[in-house]
Amino acid sequence: MSETNVQQHKDRVPPGQKQTESFPVLHYGDVPYYRDMSKWDLRIFGLVEEEAAISYKTFMALPRKLFHNDIHCVTTWSKLDNVWEGVAVATIMDKIKLKPDAKFVMLHAEGGWSTNLPLEDFMAETSFFGIKHNGELLSPEHGYPVRMVVPHLYFWKSAKWLRGIEFLAKDKPGFWERNGYHMYGDPWKEERYDWD
Template sequence: MSKPQTNKLPPGQVETSKFPVIHSGPVPDIDLNTWDFRLFGLVSEELRLTWNDFMELPKYTSTSDAHCVTTWSHTNNEWEGVALHTIMSLITLAPEANYALVHAEGGYTTSLRVDDLLREGVMLAYKHNGEVLSRDHGFPVRLIVPHLYFWKSAKWVRGIELLAEPKLGFWEQRGYDLYGDPWLEQRYRDTTSRT
């Protein structure tokens, strides 16, 4: 179980005043006129939101720390966007939908449990510290999952696929832990990993 946010860093982390930019592949050039977000898979009916639809949803703000698996931590990030539980309330999940695969631009994916997506502080953010996200940091929206390592907070998110069983995402396929709790130092997959 993840520990609540404190003034302490998880084991093995070092605080940085800069917000490093790390991603795989090129930074996409996204047109908001054609951007959409989908919830699909084990749902009663697929949901598709345009940018205008998304921006009409209730705004949500949260402050959290970001802990990268590469050992840097950037603390006290103020995010503004839409809470994931708000978006998920727009659909009806199948009873067996316990897992999710988050889809982003360029084929990037990351896997999560549905109950982690519904936790307080989890959101699709479009602003960081009062400024619209830069392209390098995920414009127009990035997922924020503050209780897990930051690779789970995918940039350039386009959809969430609901699943009955976990499906490995981009970094999970390359040996990263299935869960990724920074307080337990779940960086790489081993026999103590949980799904």
């Protein structure tokens, strides 16, 4: 790699991070393995005019696009130049009417895991529902069948095994935030833990 490319990559790696070519697997608890996808759905609830449940078949039929990004894990690794295939948040939100006091989102995943986001971060053009990574369907360890991807925040905010999106008036901590992680998680500010 040329000196110019090294510097360009360095400018994309936040403080305290190390670039990796691998895609480390980190989680707490068991990995869910789905056998009957007719039992999978994505619930949308909370401060919405009408709650919804999107079936696996319906979700997989939604229009998809490619997303290119860098991802940064709170455990200090960064993986650059990821190519994802997924569903834009706007594609889902075009069908949902939020109540005016909706300002935050709680992402709910299998196993009781959850993480919080400000609504504007959830709705960012760079946020999406990931189905494939670098041309391959997500593995169960990486969040199959659907994971949220919010690349401008630490990667724990990109909830694996996504099952629900709850809209809230006030911010509240999810599982990871209740257990010591920062409420927001900006990699460029090293917002790793709530005691930082």
